[in-house]
Each structure stands twice: as C-alpha cells, then as structure tokens.
Amino acid sequence: MPRPPTCSSVHLALLHPAQPARAPWRRNPLSWQLDQKSRLWHQPILIMALAWLWLLCLSSSQAKAQAAELHVEVPENYGGSFPLYLVKLPVPLKEAGSHVVLSESSDVAAEVPFAVDPDSGFLLATRALDREEKAEYQLQTTLESDDGRILWGPQSIIVHVKDENDQVPQFSQTVYRAQLSQGTRPGVPFFFLEATDGDEPGTANSDLRFHILSQTPAQPSPDLFLLEPQLGALALSPEGSSSLEHALEGPYQLLVQAKDMGDQASGHQATATVEIFILENTWAPLEPIHLSENLKVPYPHHIAQVHWSGGNVHYHLDSQPPGPFNIDAEGKIHVTRELDREAQAEYLLQVQAQNSHGEDYAEPLELRVVVMDENDNAPVCSPHAPSISIPELSPPGTEVTKLSAEDADAPDSPNSHVVYRLLKPEPEEGTEERTFQLDPTSGSITLGTVPLQAGQNVRLQVLAIDLAGAEGGLSSTCEVEVSVMDINDHAPEFTTSQIGPVSLPEDVEPGTLVATLTATDADLEPAFRLMDFAIEAGDTEGIFGLDGEPDSNHVQLRLRKNLSYETAPHHEVVVVVWNVEELVGPGPGPASTATVTVLVKRVIPPLKLDQESYEARVPVSIPAGSLLLTIQPSYPRSRPLRFSLVNDSEGWLCIHEASGEVHTAQSLKGARPGDTYTVLVEAQDPDEPELSTSASLMVHFLKAPPVPALTLAPMPSRHLCTPRQDYGVVISAPSEDSNLSSGHGPYSFALGPNPTVQRDWRLQPFNDSHAFLTLALHWVEPGEHVVPVVVQHNAQTWQITVRVIVCRCNVDGQCLRKVGRMKGMPTKLTAVGVLVGTLAAIEWCLPLHYFVWPECQALGLAHEVHYRMESPLQPVRWICCLPVLQMRSLWFKRG
Numbered sequence: 084m085p086r087p088p089t090c091s092s093v094h095l096a097l098l099h100p101a102q103p104a105r106a107p108w109r110r111n112p113l114s115w116q117l118d119q120k121s122r123l124w125h126q127p128i129l130i131m132a133l134a135w136l137w138l139l140c141l142s143s144s145q146a147k148a149q150a151a152e153l154h155v156e157v158p159e160n161y162g163g164s165f166p167l168y169l170v171k172l173p174v175p176l177k178e179a180g181s182h183v184v185l186s187e188s189s190d191v192a193a194e195v196p197f198a199v200d201p202d203s204g205f206l207l208a209t210r211a212l213d214r215e216e217k218a219e220y221q222l223q224t225t226l227e228s229d230d231g232r233i234l235w236g237p238q239s240i241i242v243h244v245k246d247e248n249d250q251v252p253q254f255s256q257t258v259y260r261a262q263l264s265q266g267t268r269p270g271v272p273f274f275f276l277e278a279t280d281g282d283e284p285g286t287a288n289s290d291l292r293f294h295i296l297s298q299t300p301a302q303p304s305p306d307l308f309l310l311e312p313q314l315g316a317l318a319l320s321p322e323g324s325s326s327l328e329h330a331l332e333g334p335y336q337l338l339v340q341a342k343d344m345g346d347q348a349s350g351h352q353a354t355a356t357v358e359i360f361i362l363e364n365t366w367a368p369l370e371p372i373h374l375s376e377n378l379k380v381p382y383p384h385h386i387a388q389v390h391w392s393g394g395n396v397h398y399h400l401d402s403q404p405p406g407p408f409n410i411d412a413e414g415k416i417h418v419t420r421e422l423d424r425e426a427q428a429e430y431l432l433q434v435q436a437q438n439s440h441g442e443d444y445a446e447p448l449e450l451r452v453v454v455m456d457e458n459d460n461a462p463v464c465s466p467h468a469p470s471i472s473i474p475e476l477s478p479p480g481t482e483v484t485k486l487s488a489e490d491a492d493a494p495d496s497p498n499s500h501v502v503y504r505l506l507k508p509e510p511e512e513g514t515e516e517r518t519f520q521l522d523p524t525s526g527s528i529t530l531g532t533v534p535l536q537a538g539q540n541v542r543l544q545v546l547a548i549d550l551a552g553a554e555g556g557l558s559s560t561c562e563v564e565v566s567v568m569d570i571n572d573h574a575p576e577f578t579t580s581q582i583g584p585v586s587l588p589e590d591v592e593p594g595t596l597v598a599t600l601t602a603t604d605a606d607l608e609p610a611f612r613l614m615d616f617a618i619e620a621g622d623t624e625g626i627f628g629l630d631g632e633p634d635s636n637h638v639q640l641r642l643r644k645n646l647s648y649e650t651a652p653h654h655e656v657v658v659v660v661w662n663v664e665e666l667v668g669p670g671p672g673p674a675s676t677a678t679v680t681v682l683v684k685r686v687i688p689p690l691k692l693d694q695e696s697y698e699a700r701v702p703v704s705i706p707a708g709s710l711l712l713t714i715q716p717s718y719p720r721s722r723p724l725r726f727s728l729v730n731d732s733e734g735w736l737c738i739h740e741a742s743g744e745v746h747t748a749q750s751l752k753g754a755r756p757g758d759t760y761t762v763l764v765e766a767q768d769p770d771e772p773e774l775s776t777s778a779s780l781m782v783h784f785l786k787a788p789p790v791p792a793l794t795l796a797p798m799p800s801r802h803l804c805t806p807r808q809d810y811g812v813v814i815s816a817p818s819e820d821s822n823l824s825s826g827h828g829p830y831s832f833a834l835g836p837n838p839t840v841q842r843d844w845r846l847q848p849f850n851d852s853h854a855f856l857t858l859a860l861h862w863v864e865p866g867e868h869v870v871p872v873v874v875q876h877n878a879q880t881w882q883i884t885v886r887v888i889v890c891r892c893n894v895d896g897q898c899l900r901k902v903g904r905m906k907g908m909p910t911k912l913t914a915v916g917v918l919v920g921t922l923a924a925i926e927w928c929l930p931l932h933y934f935v936w937p938e939c940q941a942l943g944l945a946h947e948v949h950y951r952m953e954s955p956l957q958p959v960r961w962i963c964c965l966p967v968l969q970m971r972s973l974w975f976k977r978g
Contacts, residue, residue: 105317132971135763181795195220197209215249220244267319272929276315287344292346341354382418406432431451474701475537485525521545542563545561546559583678588684601657613662656679690777711747714766724766725767801886814872840870
C-alpha cells in the first residue's frame, strides 16, 4: 500500500512532475515542453513558489527533533540554472554568532557540489551531477557557533543522483567466433553474447535487448538462427536444425545489435559480428565395456572417451546406480577405484554434452559397464538360532538343523559351489560311533547313535568350502550350539513343611509380613520350575494373603485384615505349591504343603491426643469466658477422658473436664502484645489411671486490633496547565496530626483506587511529609478535577481530596481566564512597599550570606519551618531567609 506523502519524504521530484519516457523534461527538468524563452520566465517564479510551499510544510514540525535521515533526489545532467534549490533543511532559527556547516560523511576529501543557503536554510546543488561518476552523496549539516561549538545537529542527508540514459551499450568483442556441431537441438543456445551499459542497473536505461540484423549467406534459409533478446543466447531455429545437414561449409556471419531502454522503440544501440563455423557431428554411440573386479591398475583408470565437435561444451556424467566414474573436460571417462561385482554387477552410464547453462546439445549417450566375477568371496553361514534344543531321549536320525552357507560369487559357477565337512565333535577313540551325522551336500545334521544327557550342551563346528571342495577353494567355519531339553517330571517341594509358631500383637497393621515360604524344583528347564502358591486351609475369614513375584520360587504370607485376640487367639494356615506347566509322571507328594502357626497377643492401645502441641493467638483485649480451642483424643473412644491444666500460674485459662474446651478464666490483665504464655494440658482415662498423656498449650498475645477509621480532609484548590508543563501541586499531610512534630515515622501518599484517576495523574513523594502531584497525560480536559489521595501515617489513614483546576495557560504558566479583583487582596501600593522592604532586607543580610544561605536552602527545599532557638543567630538567619523563601515561592508559581 503506498504511504501518504510527508514533509520529510517530499523531495526534488515535486519540482519535476512525472513525464512519459524520453520526454523533453528528462533533458531539462524545468522545461514542461515550453519554449526556451517561456521557461526562463517561469523558472524563478516556480522555484520561489515551491520553496514557500516547503517552508509552509516544514513550519508545522519545527518543534520536533530533526529526522534521523533526510533523502533527496537530484536528476543527472540537470540542464537548468544553478544553484538548484533541493530541499528546506530543518535547521532552527539562527542565533547571532552562528552559521550552518555542510560536509560530506565520507573520509575522502573532495569538493562537494552542494551548499546551504544561509538565509532560507535550503540545500542547494551548485553544478550538474553525473551518476556514473558518483551515484550517492552522504552529507551532514550542523549549526555551529563562531567558536566551533555545535548548537544543532548533525543532520544526515542522503542525496541520490537520478539516472539519465546517457550511456551507450558496449559489446565485449567486436567480432565473435562460434563453433556449431551438426545434430544440435533447435532452441538450445550454443553461444552467449555479452554487452554492458553504464547506466543505473535495474532501470530501463540499462535494460538491454539483443536482435539479429542480418545473416550472411542467406542459404539454405535466411532464418537459420534465433537470438534470445534478454539473455543474448544464440541458438538454431527449428528450420535451421532441419537444414543444417545441407548447410554451406563456409562460416555464417550474423550482424547483431544490443539496445537499451528494454522493449521501447527509442534507446542507444551498438552492433557486433558473429562468425559461426559448422562442424561434423562426432556424438556417436558407445560399445559396452567389461571390467574385472578388483582390477589392480593405477586410478583413475581411463576406460572410454566421447567428443562433441561444437564449441562451449561441458560434459556431464550420470551413473545408475551411482558408481566410481567421472568425466573430464576433454570427454575422457575414468573409473576412480576398484569395482566389486558382489556390490554391483553392472552400471549404466549416461554422458551429456551441455552448454554453460546446463542444457543438452543432443540426446545423451549410454555406456554399459559390466563387472566380471572372481573367486574373492568365502562361503558365509546363514544366521540361525543361538542355540538349538532337542528333547532328551530323542531317537537316532532325528534332524537337529540344516546348514546353509551362501557364497556371494557369481551364481551357478564353481566360485559359489559349496560343500560341508564336520570338524567337531570328533568320534571317541576306539569307536566309529558319532553323536551327530552330517550330509556334505545338503548340510543336514542328524542325531547319531551315542545318547545325549539332559542338560548337556554341545558345540558343532562345520567347515563350508567353495569350488566344490577343490584345492584353492575359500572356506568358512560354521558353529551350532545344541542343548538337550529336560522334561517336567519333578513336582515342587517346600524346604520346610512346618513354620512357627509366629507371635503377632493384635494391633499389628494389615500388610505385615508373617512368614516367607520357599520351594524348590529338581527340573533343569526354567519353564518347568515355574510354580504357583495358594492358601489351602486355615483362613476362612480371609485374614491372610500371599504376595509373590512372577517366576519366583518363594512367597510371602502377609496380613490382610486386623487380628483379634478375643475372636481367634491362634491360626494354622496351610499353603500348597504346584507347577504351572503340566507335570509328567507321578503327582505332588506330601512336601508340596507347608503349615504356618500364628499366635495372637492381646494389646492395650496407649492414650494419644489429636495434636502433639497446641497454639492459640488472642488479642490482649479478649474478654473473659472466650473459647480458645478444644482438646480431643486422636481416635474415637468408648469412654470419655478427664482433662486438666497444669502450670497456669496467672490463672488466665480454664478447661472443661469432660469436653476439653479451653476458655479465658478472666481478662488478660498484665499481658503484653508479643508475649507467649505456656501451660500443660493433661488427659487421663478415669477407669485406667495408668493411661494418661499430656501436651503443651502456647498462647501468643496480639495487639488489640485498631478501630478502622478513614477521615476525609479536603485540600484547597490548585491549578495546572494543559498541555502538561514541568511543574505540579505540593500536597502536605493533615496539619491536625501531632505525630509529625514528634517524629513518629514518615507519611505515605497514594492515589485513590479509581482507574481514571490513576491513568490521568501521577503522585511522587517529595519528602517525609509532602508529595508532588502532576499530570500523567500530555493532555487532560480543562476544568475542575477532584483527585482523591490516601495518606497513611503509623496506624492511621486519611483520604484527602485535592481540587485541581486544569486550564490552558499563557507562556508564564497562568490560566487564561478573566477574573476580577478578589476581596482582601493587596493593592499595588502595598505590593510596592513589600518589594522595597524585601530588597532592603536582602541588602542587610548579604554579610551573613555564607553563614545563612545553607540553612535557607534547606528550609526552602523542605517547605516547612523547624528551628530551635539554640543559637543567638537563629532569629537573624530566619529573618534573612524570608526574602529567599518568598522569591522561591514566586518561582514555583511561575513553573
């Protein structure tokens, strides 16, 4: 969205309205297509009028700070008269003995073609500017006194020289020579023209367009070539591509043109000649290449070459899949390292001939690279389970596993033909019988005639050899772990069948461990040793329970409910264990059960209160008979307790014997705020005197709460100016308070809670007894305003209302309103008398200036009088301070 014009953004363009391209004003910005005589008459008037418009525009912002940066635009090669008024600078009014200084920000010392009119403050151009010589000037201006002090500034000024189309395009060469190969695609550039223009980049003045003016000879067609107008890319036309085979052997000459101003008809132009030589097409298909893997030659190794007969060619090579191949600038194709047939047996290379922009001159050539095999890979055993398990007592001939070794060499060749040979375990001495048998062709391993024992582990080692086991073949050793599985033919049994007796008090918490039972299983297989436990008898009420971890051989017997001596003084719990898996053979025996005997002991619970200690906080003014707190047992009891107080030395408290309520027995006479009074509370069971307990009671005495009071104290009316000026209203504490003179702490001031008041006003502390009220906003509506102010001192709070008259003021800070003479005000004669007397007092006090002035200053700043007649000079000092204080008060009123 375009921004609205402002004083800081208006520049010399106001002097030169926008005109169509190549308009006359571009040669003379002030012409407006008038004749020379009329222009000479209008120029001074127009410049003066626009200068006054600038003064009017800038006068509204004289009170503001100068802009951080000022931008001005000046046309290049301006043909009018000089000096040329550019822009009104925001320089303040000159004072006597000051002058405006203009300088260039760069460190290079050079003549600056600018000046500042000392009378009007306008920035002037003193001569015509050349953008190609310098496109931008960075200036700064200051207002300095004659002794070199800076009174204003510096103000930064950026002068941009607006470009004019005064530069002619130039080709990089007068005559270009290009080579064109037959078979080049139409539209693919085979040559790029280069031309430059010295005008400003990115504008129409430097926007170049290329054109073919003529072609020599014109056979077999006059339009054999195309020239892209913006990039200057020369290519074959579709007609030229089809007739290139019949083109003449001699070179073609093209006359080409470069013109600025883009697609506009006007503009500067330059010409050059392009000689094009037609060459025979050498872009021929390639035969497949066979390379041995692991070839021991220096790398990179040259394997093939391509050639494009045209000029400006760049070769590019792609490999599918990606492989170690590259191509150099001459079209030589290399392999950069050894190939591995097992990693990749074949590659398809595509070679492209491209121009400098990556466009293909012709269809890519394909080169097929085949990698030939060598026996360089030993057989690799296929992965299998870490351990192979077979059941014990399995019959001979049972297949244990089948080995499979893979050879990465070429399939169906001797290099990948694998056979097997058993290395371990070897047959025992003196016998031909084996524990395992191996088929050398299939790799199948079966059980032999030697039996295996349960839990036995055997490691088999098998040799896999390629080349069908012939000499020179590569081999690998395969290992197989075989374990003999056990069968579940043993039932679990407890290590101890009788546990206890275990004595437990009847108040023991549920979850308490009663006993730990452990069972064992003689089976070897972990799955066959998994067992479950359960309570078989002796727990009809569900008082006990079993806790155990999965896959564990022990279980914990724990309480689930509370014990009761009266209900059952002893328990006999029977626990049974069994296998999770199905048992093979005979069932569980007597050792699969265990009995736990539990004896219950009777317990009398101790007496306990609901808190270990008690605290109460009461004001010293609390009346007698007031309830402080209630003492209670920690759990419900069927029989009540008897409460009493111990060590109540002052007799301030009493406790109800049955309910435990603590009251004040009398007024707390003699108690002071901040003190603590401690007594002991005792509780006893009446039926069982040995059951008793006690707790401390701490009573903290607090200050009697003040009676909240908020008194209103009006303040006299004051006046403040809007817009805001740098003075305000001094607010003092209520004069009726006697604590100020006694020095009992400072006052605090705060605005009332009204959000509008807190938005419009600001209150700042001035000293311990006064505050300073000012406007918070720059503008407040004129009129009478009531400002509530809350004052606090010690424990007392006032709310005073300050009446402030907000009005427009003159330069002396006085309200602009019509008032009459107020009754009781002094006359002019009286004022003259007071003034004469004041001057006389000042003259009389001058000898005491160095002794009295510091105290006067302190008295004046405090706005209050506190003095003691301890020195014989004190009355004299006070009398001498009176004129000073009167003049200071007059100064505060003036703002």
